[in-house]
Amino acid sequence: MQAFTLRSYPCKLSLAALTCFWGLVEGAILALSVERRNSNADWSIHLDIRLLAAFYGGILSGVAYYIMGMVNKEKGPVFFSAFNPLGTVIILILGSLVLDEHMYLGSLIGAIVIVVGLYLVLWGKTKDEPPSQFINNSESTKR
Incomplete structure (x- = not known):
């Protein structure tokens, strides 16, 4: 959308x-x-x-x-989504350093599960679509 x-x-x-x-x-x-x-x-x-x-x-x-x-x-959205988990990691680190928040084991495990899950979905998405489709989409968006 x-x-x-x-x-x-x-x-x-x-x-x-x-x-x-x-x-x-x-x-x-x-x-x-x-x-x-x-x-x-x-x-x-x-x-x-x-x-x-x-x-x-x-x-x-x-x-x-x-x-x-x-x-x-x-x-494209796949490239954008690949860097989305970095926000979670940065927030976790900055929250603990700057705001003196306590980092709990559950928060750390949850962040790891979210990041790994998203990368697995992205990996599956790249295996689902042939590489030629990515080239055609990027050329059509430049016009």
């Missing part, structure tokens, strides 16, 4: 911005519906580290969507 949207919508950066905007709208609706009866909820905006973190997260999400769209268009 995303590859079709990228072909039909040529402004990739604004597509990433629209995706993030609608994620913001959905998140706001969810927060309002869940927290509407909570009298302790603080809905005011303060100029502090939390606002900076939210702004940084929004910018980072937009950049990530843009990069995902470009990689998906240039190399």
